[in-house]
Amino acid sequence: MTNTELIKQHIYTGLEKLHTCRTGMDIHATNLIDFCPREFALCKQMNLLYNDEERVTGNRIITFKVGTAVEGVILEAIKVADVSAKIDPFYLNITSDIQVIGTPDGAMYLDRPEIPYIIELKTTGKDEIETMVSPYINHCCQIALYLWLAEIRKAPFVYDVGYVIYISKLEKKEQMKVYEVQRNDAFIARVREQLLAVKTFSKTGELPPRICNSPIALMARTQCRIPKLCFG
Numbered sequence: 324m325t326n327t328e329l330i331k332q333h334i335y336t337g338l339e340k341l342h343t344c345r346t347g348m349d350i351h352a353t354n355l356i357d358f359c360p361r362e363f364a365l366c367k368q369m370n371l372l373y374n375d376e377e378r379v380t381g382n383r384i385i386t387f388k389v390g391t392a393v394e395g396v397i398l399e400a401i402k403v404a405d406v407s408a409k410i411d412p413f414y415l416n417i418t419s420d421i422q423v424i425g426t427p428d429g430a431m432y433l434d435r436p437e438i439p440y441i442i443e444l445k446t447t448g449k450d451e452i453e454t455m456v457s458p459y460i461n462h463c464c465q466i467a468l469y470l471w472l473a474e475i476r477k478a479p480f481v482y483d484v485g486y487v488i489y490i491s492k493l494e495k496k497e498q499m500k501v502y503e504v505q506r507n508d509a510f511i512a513r514v515r516e517q518l519l520a521v522k523t524f525s526k527t528g529e530l531p532p533r534i535c536n537s538p539i540a541l542m543a544r545t546q547c548r549i550p551k552l553c554f555g
């Protein structure tokens with residue numbers, strides 16, 4: 324192997340070691356955006372990890388790390404502007420061994436001097452930032468989940484509204500877009516029902532009902548890791 328090939332090989336090896344995949348049985352706020360309680364229950368019943376992300380390869384790791392680095396720059400800027408507030412992950416116990424974890428990117432002091440707002444940072448590529456007219460629905464759900472978790476933990480944050488901030492990784496006329504996101508009680512009511520189904524399963528062993536009507540339903544095909552187990 325030549326030195327130029329060795330350089331690439333070493334970098335890709337290092338990147339793969341740098342990248343950590345999410346594994347385990349915790350339910351993360353992002354899992355709840357399109358959550359199937361039956362999928363979680365079946366994983367638990369069969370001793371499969373609910374979070375068992377596919378290993379990603381070098382090029383995707385670079386994109387991911389660049390996004391994280393850009394978000395770090397924005398968080399640093401907020402700190403230097405002296406408006407950042409400390410924010411720790413929110414934990415919610417569903418049973419003694421099942422918990423929900425919400426980890427917002429940050430929090431900022433704005434018009435309410437003592438109470439910070441939750442913020443979530445998202446990086447975009449190409450021309451997305453210039454054509455964007457509204458936040459993505461899954462990011463609004465993510466904010467709604469953080470607001471709910473903050474409220475039930477009685478954490479000192481504003482509960483009715485948060486912000487999603489999109490930042491372009493490339494230099495653009497408009498490098499940043501900020502959207503206000505309201506709490507979403509209807510979505511949270513659905514999430515609460517789904518978590519109740521998980522709790523019932525944990526107590527009684529009763530599997531939550533299917534949310535897909537066939538193994539070729541959209542969610543079964545595109546999101547679910549265990550459609551064969553569910554319909555088998």
Ligand code: SF4
Binds near residue numbers: 538
């Ligand atoms: S196939 Fe559908 S209903 Fe069955 S576990 Fe997966 S997401 Fe849930």
